Amino acid sequence: MKRVSFAEFGGPDVLRLEEDAERPHAGPGRIRIAVRAAGVNPVDWRLREGQVLGAHPITLPAGVGLDAAGVVDEVGEGVEGVAVGDRVFGEGAATYAEFAVLSAWARMPGGLTFEEAAGYPSVVETALRVIHEVGVRPGQTLLVSGASGGVGSAVLQIARERGITVIGLAGAANQDYLRGLGALATTYGEGWVERVRRLGPVDGALDLAGSGVIRELVGLTGDPGKVVSIADLTAPEHGVRFSGVAGSVPAALAEAADLIARGKLHIPVEKAYPLAEAAAAHIDSQAGHTRGRRVITI
Structure with missing residues (x-):
């Protein structure tokens, strides 16, 4: 089978397209699809660079x-409620490939394309x-820095569903997109802190982009304990929690499927790449400014 892998840590150029990789098999409690x-996630290129290995240990060469x-084309021992031929989305390992083993999954809601479905698992859990x-x-009120990306898009919609007001920070080109998701929107750049203050008091803040705004987010909330980052590894130096360990992925997938089915959650696919262009997908992901999700198509 074809799969993307790397044998050393480094930039996008370390990615290789294998033409005859061995197919994985579904062990107990797993399925193969x-x-x-x-889905293309920042953690993919962080792992490729040798970051966050504590939360995601890997052995080289790695998918x-x-x-x-x-x-679904293979069901492991002890797995119930899913059968060969079912359409599913979920999390596993080495998914830039023609076949992959999933450790958590849910049935795809009706009307969802495979490209759309692949963009949901990690971002909704996060x-x-x-x-x-x-x-x-x-x-x-929740302030979200990096609000237009995949996680931000999910946060805005889930918070709205829960009755939380969201102030979204994003580039000028994404202001209408944020407003369409029900957020109060403003841009980065000089004076952004005052623009946020004019929109109202902030009860908590999320740093989803790692753009060096931790100190300002703490100032806006008045308490480092009210700020969480998923992107700035220096966050703990400011007393801010860095969140990098997943919770219950099956529960998150079930909630995602329910929200999607009820029309309460939609994350657009900004761009799809063929398997051979995985390096380009990583380059674009690292550049940021994403609106929604990037995916690899097989």
């Missing part, structure tokens, strides 16, 4: 990718986790 699309959507960790309640 014929991958139709794989790439955590998220995927596809068709969004649900950081909303919980930041502790903002219905009727309060």
